[in-house]
Amino acid sequence: MKIPNPILTLFILFNPPLVLAIIETCLESVCQDGEPQIRFPFLIKGKHAEPCGYPGFMVSCTQNSQTLLNLPNWGPLKIRTINYAAQQLWVNDPNNCLPKRLISLNLSTSPFRAVYLQQFTFFNCSANLENLVHRYRPIGCLSDSPKYVVFATPSTTVVGHLSSLCHLVARVKVPVQSPFYDQVTSSELGEDLRLSWDSPACGRCESRGGRCGFKSDDTFELDCSGVPSKGRSRISRYAIAICIGVPAMLCFFGVLSCICRWLKVGNHDGPWGHESVADFEALVGSRPTTVSGLDRPTIESYPKIVIGENRRLPKKGEKRCSICLSEYMPKETVKSIPECGHCFHAQCIDEWLPLNASCPICRTSPRKFPQPRARSSP
Structure with a gap:
């Protein structure tokens, strides 16, 4: 209670x-x-x-x-x-007849909502059963009588066909895992329902x-505890390191350049003459080098994979994205680096590679597309 x-x-x-x-x-x-x-x-x-x-x-x-x-x-x-990080859950009917429950679907009084809503039309058909069963997929747990079968479909084409042959049972908006794009056959609606919640907002805490x-205390305010000290993502840490490191290197080499010039002016004929200073500048270098990330066409060319229900990836043992540290979920899109085969969330690796031209796991450097040569003007 x-x-x-x-x-x-x-x-x-x-x-x-x-x-x-x-x-x-x-x-x-x-x-x-x-x-x-x-x-x-x-x-x-x-x-x-x-x-x-x-x-x-x-x-x-x-x-x-x-x-x-x-x-x-x-x-x-x-x-x-x-x-918990995405604030989503997948549910199904404990009695293995989810379509029967969907006819009376009501989420209005619960804290949950659908991630994707798609309208399905239910039909009860008792005529031309052989032809309909051959063409469409009936719902097994609702079609246990030899006298009728039940179909459910999101397709307007199928709805138009069945409306003249069958009895309309109900139109229901179903919280599907992802929208159905099949406009030919009807669905058994046996897959898990995908729900989410907005309150309490704990997703950011869980993702860290x-x-x-x-x-x-005596309030209903939320608290986030147990966040690791290294709670920042790898992208954030590398971005901070670059923002701090590059100016520091420029300042360091600027000071060295001033020292070299001072030695040239103050000791023109002494032991710190032109040759010594020139050798010193050649040893240290006058400009820092920077390593850029990959270009967008190269990143877009990498193969994408939609994770199935078994959540298996080409490389065995990969259960979570090494960039955001979140576990892979069904229907999510991942992208693999061809040179090493390691997979990551598509959004994560798209943000990583423009800053770092290497795999976050094995540090393999992917190959860039050759850039087209600039044409000279006539």
């Missing part, structure tokens, strides 16, 4: 020592090995106290150790995956390696 906010406020005001003790023990937990890790803003009923989670994010463990999220006016859904939760 969810405690209303005023009651929780009174609980915090009159029991601060107890609340502090509870917050210190709000550790992540699982229903069983292999199930998603549950931590703030989620909490497991019976394993976590109320202050360990956010209102509306309570989950429960079934007798067979499934992790269920209970949504108001819609019932329980099995949690498949949670991405920290843990989000309530502050240990």
Whole structure:
């Protein structure tokens, strides 16, 4: 049972020592090995106290150790995956008949929303079954009778065809993982639903390696703890190093140049004459060299891969992006460097390579496209 906010406020005001003790023990937990890790803003009923989670994010463990999220006016859904940094989760029906649940879909009273919404039209067909089943894909768990089958489709073409042959059941906006572009066949709608939440806003804390939760005072303000000291991304660290290092090198060589000129003027005929100073300048150098990153055409030519449900990449063992340190999720786009085969989030490597012409993992230097020669004017 969810405690209303005023009651929780009174609980915090009159029991601060107890609340502090509870917050210190709000550790992540699982229903069983292999199930998603549950931590703030989620909490497991019976394993976590109320202050360990956010209102509306309570989950429960079934007798067979499934992790269920209970949504108001819609019932329980099995949690498949949670991405705390992106503030997204993937859910499905614990009874393996998600389309049946979608007909009564209602997210209005929950803290969750759809990442992608696409309208599906459901049809109940009892005539010309052989031809329809051969052409379209029926929903198996709703088509268990030999007298009728059920189809669902986002295609306006298929809707126009089935409208004259079948009975319209419902039109539902479904929170799909990604939009369907198939305009020929209907869908079984068996894939996980992709949901997200806006509040509490803990994504930035999680992406930095920290843990989000309530502050240990009498407010509902959030606190981010446990952020590693090296919380900056590699791109940020290299950018800071370049911004500080390049001016410092220019200043250093400027001082050396002034010293050399002073020695030339003050000791023209002495042991620090022209030849000695010239040798010194040749040894040290007069200008720093800079290494530029790759050009945009070269970066755009690298192959892209859309991660599947098994989250496997060409190189075994790669489970997270080495630039942003976030785990790869289904339907995300990654890009690989041809010379070494290492993969990264497409956005991450697109920001990295213009600054550093090397692989962030093995330091291999990718080849640049040859630049076209400038034509001389007639």
